[in-house]
Amino acid sequence: MMRRMSAILLGAALAAAAAGSATARETPPSPGMPRAFALPTKQDLRLPNGLGVTLVPFGTVPKTTLALVLRTGNIADGPKTGLADLVADMLKEGAGDRDAGGLARLAAEMGGALGIDAGPDQTTVMLDVLAERAADAVGVLADVVRRPRLPASELPRLKANLARTSAIARSQPQEVAGEAYAHLIWGDHPYGRTLPTETTIASIAIEDIRQFVAHEFGAARAHLYVAGQFDAVSVERALNDRFGDWAPGSPPAAHPPVGSRTRTVKLIDRPGAAQSTVMLGLPVAGPATPGFMRLSVANALFGGSLLSRLDQDLREDKGWTYGAASRITPYAGSAAVWTLATDVNAPDTAPALAEIFKELERLRSTPPSAEELKAIQNYRAGTFVIGASSRGGLIAQLAFCELQGLPADWLTNYVAHLYAVTPQDVRAAAAEYLDPGEMTLVVLGDLRTLKPAILALPALSGASIQ
């Protein structure tokens, strides 16, 4: 949760120059012809117990990334928010014949480290190793999910850690605003509770951890991805040996959320804050719905890329922020939320909000130029290739398709579908999905000076104020 800045990052990111460039005396050379890019060939298997396996021989260096993705996470927390996070932490505390230190040393000897992370819908156990150790690494993953020690003696320490990291998160403006925003959008559904509280952490006992593992883990709700250079024969043998007799387990419970579409404003005081943290958005179509590609292109053009209108306006033209961005966050079952987030210089808060609503209206009423759209499509196609060119990136894309239940050709058709989007599609998608009248707005800042100007914004008239 902590975001520690270790460098001045500076990103000069910039934006399409809408302003004139009429004085150019020398023009840059033109790009050549694009070269073909094909996704690497993968091999899909399914063990008799239901475990899905995807092998992707790939890469130029002798490394292998293995990821076991379990279809469970904070969605299964129940009232004990943070339970899935504690389960993930406990899995590192020893498995099979090894305690926590033994497990850590073994992973390091293989050239990697165990990474275990619980998300809203998925828990991922990841190990990135030297290729020669790929088959051994399969055994480590099997031990971690099938024979975890779950020592009660370590739980108080891990609970104290979670309490500390949660307290730190609650001192970070983006986390505070994000917690309030998620709760307004998703209510008491687990998606609406992003941070554990001292109460929920205190309520978690070792029995909860053990029951979670017993009930939520199983072959039929897991998928193992292996990407990189590896010896397929020994890896397949290992996964049959180590996972073949894993019980299928129970299927995940459906728990669809209902997102808020009521125009809502919540203002949170952070006295003396130098900047205001702004989050604005609403539930939208998920990846499995037909309108998703059109919406995601509209989002990229608006605030999802370095060329975006938001950055161009609020940063490169006004200088009010270091950056402004919008994104679509998908969940299981085709739920998704579109969110705009930015931190703006405190005195510029209300003017920045006015600009944001103005730009939203422009997106919804006027199709972009063919040139602006083409640049965004090129950018998205290029970043898709870059993303699919790393072991971790490729696994992330495959796991995303699996969670969303997308067809097998979704990735291979991605670029073609991307370029099929027209300027009119962008306008129509924005008009259909991005209605400011249905959006939730959270502003965290120095309310003593900012509140009157924010509430006076015409775009917020009639909103429910919290």
Added chain:
Amino acid sequence: MRMFRSIAGTLAAVVAGCAAAPVPSAPPAAVRAATPAQINVPVEYYRLPNGLRVVLSRDPSVPTVTIAMYYHIGWRIEPRDRTGFAHLFEHLMFQETTNLAKGEADKIVSGNGGVANGSTHFDYTNYFQVVPSHVVEPVLWVEAERMRGLALTPESLQNQKDVVKNEVRVNVINQPYGSFPWLDLPEHANVNWYNAHNFYGDFKDIDAATLADVRAFYDTYYVPANAALVVAGDFDSAATRASIARYFAPLPARPEPPRPDVSEPPQLKQRSVVLTDPLAPRPALAIGYHVPERNTPAWYAFGLLDEILLQGDDSRLWQRLVTERGYSDSVEGGINLSGNMFDYDGPALWSAFLIHDPGVADAQILRDVDEVISHLQTELVSPAELERALTKIRSALYDVAGSPTRFGLVELLASFALYDDDPARINRLEAEFRKVTPELLRRTAQQYLVPTNRTCLSLRGARMAAAPKP
């Protein structure tokens, strides 16, 4: 928020993830030989008559090319009355040039399917992009255009001052632990101004910057002899050499800028400093030690001590402070927090830091640290533990070589070209680490990991319990 915000971090962090497409190298059976395979990155290196260093590293496995221009100027030697200027200047390099309006350079990169960014560090400022292979030519032109024709307007200077101040607000001023310890530690552990000033910049200095300052800095430091251009990936070697000659050779030769004395006098006694962070809900502790001069045997040994002590949850400090004592969920750090052990050119610190609960005294944590270190000063590291440290380095180097963005790769090639005139060093790194003996490890720990060489920072929150509640 940005796709690639930074390439800083320890070597391991730099290279997290990533390999490229299907060109199998040695089969696993061969890899398992007694002498492990090492990375073998292709390196073509030459200098143009005007002094520009050029490094080409071809790898056709993915149809993209990484193009990076590194200037041998970072925040360390920025003007004394202009703290933060090297970083502000980095932003200005994305503004107007003679032949490009504001924003057009990025449009050429991103609008053709690439990603672009820049970053500022102790001893370099870089501008880098990953683009589809067919966009190499225009991007080389853009880098040459930036080097020869910055044409900043007063409006863009003001705009980027505002943007930079907002960057400092979002990363430091409005953030708990915002400067801890990456800005705080150099400031307190060093005494030479060059190593100890506020690298992000005091607002009064940022506000005071003028177009004349910009011109003087540009003319002094942004010259061919002070830069390295790295092109890595799937490009045509002959055509790329020709393009580089076409766009960069016409730039006039200018003198390599002088480097001031950045040396740090030996530290003779431990420094302890208490900092207050009104936004922090928990106390924190950081320690920093001056490290041996780069490229010396002791420096390689220190790199291994870092792996043994701090990198990964198998490391000794992690096992003691996190797993056994439970002071925190993690302990982090390394050599040169603002980058890694290979990308600086001057004095550097090795540091470790953690955030802990109020009930734990710093003295108690330091006793554990001293015990762990003391063991390294008296006992020899076992062959198995040394091999594990070397394996971690080898694994990270493979990811440097195999990453499809190649950010870690171009960083090492550029650093070794600028600082050592020898980018092919990258292929000898592992062998240098392998020369380190358990005896040298112990001697290095005895010499450098001593309290007199240490600075301790204790961070205290002003309101330990209070955080804004919804």
